[in-house]
Amino acid sequence: MAPKLEVEDLNAWFGTKQVLKNINIKIEENAVTAIIGPSGCGKTTFLRCLNRMHEINPDARVSGKVLFNGLNIYGNGVDPVMIRKKIGMVFQKPNPFPMMSIYDNVVAGLKLNGVRDKKSLDAVVRRSLELVNLWDEVKDDLNKSGASLSGGQQQRLCIARALAVEPEVLLMDEPCSALDPISTAKIEVLIRKLAKTYTIVIVTHNMQQAARVSDYTAFFYLGELIEYGPTKQIFENPKHELTEKYITGKFG
Amino acid sequence: MRKPNYYKLRLIKDRVMFLLVYLSLALALIPLFSILYEVVQRGIPAINLDFFIKPTPTVGEKGGGVANAIQGTLITIGLASVIGIPVGLMSGIFLSEYSEHKLSTIIRFFNDVLSGVPSIIIGVFAYALIVRSIGFSVIAAAFALSIIMIPIVTRTVEEALKLIPMNIREAAIALGVPRWKTVVAIVLRGARKAVVTGILLSIARIAGESAPVLVTMGFWRWWFAGLDRPAANLALNIFIFAMSPFENWIVLAWGSALILILLVLGINIAVRIFIRGRY
Amino acid sequence: MKVKYKNKHTVFPYLKWLIIGDNIFKIISALFASTILLLLGLMVYELIKGSWLSIQTFGLDFILGTKWDPAISKVFGALPLILGTAVTSAIALLIGVPISLGVGLALSEYIPKRYGFVISFLVELLAAVPSVIYGLWGMFVLIPFLRDYIYSHIRALFGFIPIFSGPIYGGGVLTAGIVLAIMIIPTVSAVMRDLFMIVPNSQREAIIALGATKLETVKTVVSYTRSGVIGAIILGLGRAIGETMAVTMVIGNRFQVWPSSLFDAWYTMSAIIANELLEATYDLYVSALMNVALALLFITLVINILSRLIVWRTLRLVRGIAKE
Numbered sequence: 001m002a003p004k005l006e007v008e009d010l011n012a013w014f015g016t017k018q019v020l021k022n023i024n025i026k027i028e029e030n031a032v033t034a035i036i037g038p039s040g041c042g043k044t045t046f047l048r049c050l051n052r053m054h055e056i057n058p059d060a061r062v063s064g065k066v067l068f069n070g071l072n073i074y075g076n077g078v079d080p081v082m083i084r085k086k087i088g089m090v091f092q093k094p095n096p097f098p099m100m101s102i103y104d105n106v107v108a109g110l111k112l113n114g115v116r117d118k119k120s121l122d123a124v125v126r127r128s129l130e131l132v133n134l135w136d137e138v139k140d141d142l143n144k145s146g147a148s149l150s151g152g153q154q155q156r157l158c159i160a161r162a163l164a165v166e167p168e169v170l171l172m173d174e175p176c177s178a179l180d181p182i183s184t185a186k187i188e189v190l191i192r193k194l195a196k197t198y199t200i201v202i203v204t205h206n207m208q209q210a211a212r213v214s215d216y217t218a219f220f221y222l223g224e225l226i227e228y229g230p231t232k233q234i235f236e237n238p239k240h241e242l243t244e245k246y247i248t249g250k251f252g
Numbered sequence: 253m254r255k256p257n258y259y260k261l262r263l264i265k266d267r268v269m270f271l272l273v274y275l276s277l278a279l280a281l282i283p284l285f286s287i288l289y290e291v292v293q294r295g296i297p298a299i300n301l302d303f304f305i306k307p308t309p310t311v312g313e314k315g316g317g318v319a320n321a322i323q324g325t326l327i328t329i330g331l332a333s334v335i336g337i338p339v340g341l342m343s344g345i346f347l348s349e350y351s352e353h354k355l356s357t358i359i360r361f362f363n364d365v366l367s368g369v370p371s372i373i374i375g376v377f378a379y380a381l382i383v384r385s386i387g388f389s390v391i392a393a394a395f396a397l398s399i400i401m402i403p404i405v406t407r408t409v410e411e412a413l414k415l416i417p418m419n420i421r422e423a424a425i426a427l428g429v430p431r432w433k434t435v436v437a438i439v440l441r442g443a444r445k446a447v448v449t450g451i452l453l454s455i456a457r458i459a460g461e462s463a464p465v466l467v468t469m470g471f472w473r474w475w476f477a478g479l480d481r482p483a484a485n486l487a488l489n490i491f492i493f494a495m496s497p498f499e500n501w502i503v504l505a506w507g508s509a510l511i512l513i514l515l516v517l518g519i520n521i522a523v524r525i526f527i528r529g530r531y
Numbered sequence: 532m533k534v535k536y537k538n539k540h541t542v543f544p545y546l547k548w549l550i551i552g553d554n555i556f557k558i559i560s561a562l563f564a565s566t567i568l569l570l571l572g573l574m575v576y577e578l579i580k581g582s583w584l585s586i587q588t589f590g591l592d593f594i595l596g597t598k599w600d601p602a603i604s605k606v607f608g609a610l611p612l613i614l615g616t617a618v619t620s621a622i623a624l625l626i627g628v629p630i631s632l633g634v635g636l637a638l639s640e641y642i643p644k645r646y647g648f649v650i651s652f653l654v655e656l657l658a659a660v661p662s663v664i665y666g667l668w669g670m671f672v673l674i675p676f677l678r679d680y681i682y683s684h685i686r687a688l689f690g691f692i693p694i695f696s697g698p699i700y701g702g703g704v705l706t707a708g709i710v711l712a713i714m715i716i717p718t719v720s721a722v723m724r725d726l727f728m729i730v731p732n733s734q735r736e737a738i739i740a741l742g743a744t745k746l747e748t749v750k751t752v753v754s755y756t757r758s759g760v761i762g763a764i765i766l767g768l769g770r771a772i773g774e775t776m777a778v779t780m781v782i783g784n785r786f787q788v789w790p791s792s793l794f795d796a797w798y799t800m801s802a803i804i805a806n807e808l809l810e811a812t813y814d815l816y817v818s819a820l821m822n823v824a825l826a827l828l829f830i831t832l833v834i835n836i837l838s839r840l841i842v843w844r845t846l847r848l849v850r851g852i853a854k855e
Binding site: 051053056058081082084085088089091093095096097098099108109112113158161162165 | 643644731733734735736737738739740741742743744747751754755757
Binding site for chain 3: 262263265266269270272273274275276277279280281283284286287290291294338339342343345346347349350353355356358359361362363364365366368369370371372373374376377379380381399402403406430431432433435456457459460461462463466467470487488490491494495502505506509512513516517520521524
């Protein structure tokens with residue numbers, strides 16, 4: 001099977017500072033790929049390059065190719081808005097829209113696309129919230145503000161919101177870093193469940209989390225991809241000295 | 253589920269919005285450039301030596317100047333500042349240093365409310381309180397202008413003092429310096445640039461006020477004759493001259509406008525450069 | 532190096548003095564600050580006192596009366612002035628609010644930060660231009676322009692609608708509304724900009740990641756602060772209602788119940804005070820003008836208190852959410 005995302009010679013800058021250098025990587029379909037590395041290594045920037053979120057910063061610049069189902073998302077005439085619909089994103093801190101209800105949060109993306117039919121929206125809300133194991137907790141409070149939920153619930157709401165637009169890839173930027181251990185465990189279970197139907201790329205600073213949830217792991221250091229392979233191999237038998245040092249906690 | 257052309261429609265709306273935003277910006281800024289251009293263009297012919305050394309000409313008289321108006325404006329602003337600056341400064345200190353005090357919240361709120369009271373009303377207030385007892389006078393006008401000044405100074409002083417970090421205050425208090433000395437010697441000194449800025453901006457504001465001056469002094473054609481008498485005023489002169497049918501006065505109106513705009517915008521620009529210099 | 536207290540007796544008097552000094556300072560500054568309340572209170576009192584004769588003579592008829600005759604019958608009714616103020620302010624909002632929203636969005640969402648500073652500064656300069664200079668410019672630049680290039684075309688196209696028919700003087704209701712719009716734009720757009728700027732970026736990113744266009748992102752930002760935006764609009768209304776000199780110079784100053792069209796002359800509450808207070812020759816006349824001032828003060832106080840409360844509340848609310 002062809003990879004879902006193929007990154008070729010990707011470079012990224014903030015102003016004159018280069019934050020990613022010649023990244024080449026193939027991300028497999030229906031699997032969880034973890035991006036690890038010490039802070040400041042370009043993990044988050046890399047993730048944001050995969051759905052063209054990097055460029056919303058006015059100083060930001062990108063070169064290279066990212067092939068999504070074989071199509072270069074940085075090609076001429078490709079609309080970033082379309083790309084972001086197919087490649088969804090979950091952020092470090094839960095960011096539900098506080099002025100919207102839980103229901104409206106989930107369907108925010110669909111409403112942008114002009115879906116107004118109440119029945120299909122209801123169905124999407126139920127399906128998305130069930131998918132993230134939130135339905136039973138909030139089904140009676142769908143009209144409450146998204147900000148009224150706990151941190152872990154908010155993050156699952158944000159995942160449901162991203163899933164409602166039916167993306168093929170889900171990018172997660174340290175989705176558990178602001179959460180308590182129990183909420184983290186719930187999200188990790190969820191990630192494994194979603195991996196059956198979605199391609200997931202997750203940035204994490206927590207190596208244990210990478211080991212727990214991912215099928216593949218990529219190790220970044222100072223803007224370069226140092227090593228990439230099946231998680232088992234990266235953790236048990238890293239080929240590169242830097243990777244080994246990082247995995248074994250000798251730096252960072 | 254999705255209508256086929258919906259995305260195209262979204263993109264068109266997006267482009268239209270983009271154009272509308274920049275169109276609004278242009279519409280908002282055109283008057284600024286037009287005012288600057290016209291005031292310079294029409295004001296320059298009025299400027300000559302007489303303009304700065306002669307008083308208001310009588311109707312039908314040629315030439316003349318606005319020297320008396322410049323004199324009167326300076327005196328009136330000066331007196332207003334003498335009243336307004338201390339009150340504004342002390343109020344600002346109170347709001348910033350005793351912000352936990354219940355009175356602070358109330359005063360802060362009503363300070364904002366006072367700054368929103370139309371200047372003509374403040375003029376009528378001064379008319380009722382002062383003009384009706386001692387007559388049209390510099391004192392009445394300065395009183396009105398100082399009420400316009402107070403909320404501006406209070407606000408900027410409060411904001412300036414709040415920018416001084418708490419740990420600097422604590423350091424001074426921990427050394428055994430009394431709080432009031434801390435405020436005067438350390439906090440106020442640290443914030444002096446911003447405080448001066450606020451005072452200058454409030455002076456620029458009252459220099460341009462004409463409505464309260466109109467109802468507290470009226471039009472005065474002569475030189476300053478005492479604080480209990482009216483004095484000429486640049487901003488008010490523009491109104492009186494512009495509404496008159498006399499060509500010479502209209503020329504003087506544009507000349508006065510040029511002086512006034514140079515003063516007001518000059519202070520504003522200088523202050524911005526001054527503040528930016530801090531960083 | 533030798534920092535030590537000689538004995539308790541010198542420490543305690545010093546502490547006592549320190550506390551007294553602080554209290555004196557606190558009381559003095561509180562007294563100064565209280566003058567703000569005193570001034571507002573005194574203002575309300577003086578205007579009520581000054582209006583008392585008029586209130587006693589006319590009662591409610593002052594607000595509902597349509598006759599202003601200082602010369603012969605000495606009857607004063609302010610309804611036409613109230614209408615004039617209301618209509619010109621409404622026109623100002625109708626024109627000024629969409630433009631202010633555009634400027635506010637341009638400054639916070641569209642223009643890159645490095646140019647934004649310059650544009651923000653220009654908008655602030657617009658707020659610093661004195662009212663009387665707007666009036667001068669309005670009389671000699673804007674009026675001829677509107678009369679020759681705009682109004683004649685509007686009348687040619689829409690003349691069949693009564694509000695766009697009738698003679699064109701240049702000055703008048705619509706012109707006053709336009710000048711007021713220009714004058715409120717800097718205030719309203721600056722408040723809107725500040726509101727939009729405090730919306731956390733995570734909110735923008737959340738909607739962008741769902742595939743939102745710029746417009747849709749901007750809509751989210753505006754909806755986030757919508758009550759504050761309403762507060763900003765009301766703030767602009769307060770400015771427009773109280774504005775005096777520029778309006779006096781362009782509205783034509785004609786006392787009539789209702790103008791024949793938008794091109795016709797009219798009058799406002801503030802303009803009549805500016806024009807007639809100095810010429811009022813007897814107590815009832817002065818009192819009637821004070822009564823107009825009192826009504827104007829009342830309206831602007833209500834509007835100001837309302838808008839400040841709304842803007843304050845929104846800023847606190849949004850900041851609170853942003854902190855979490």
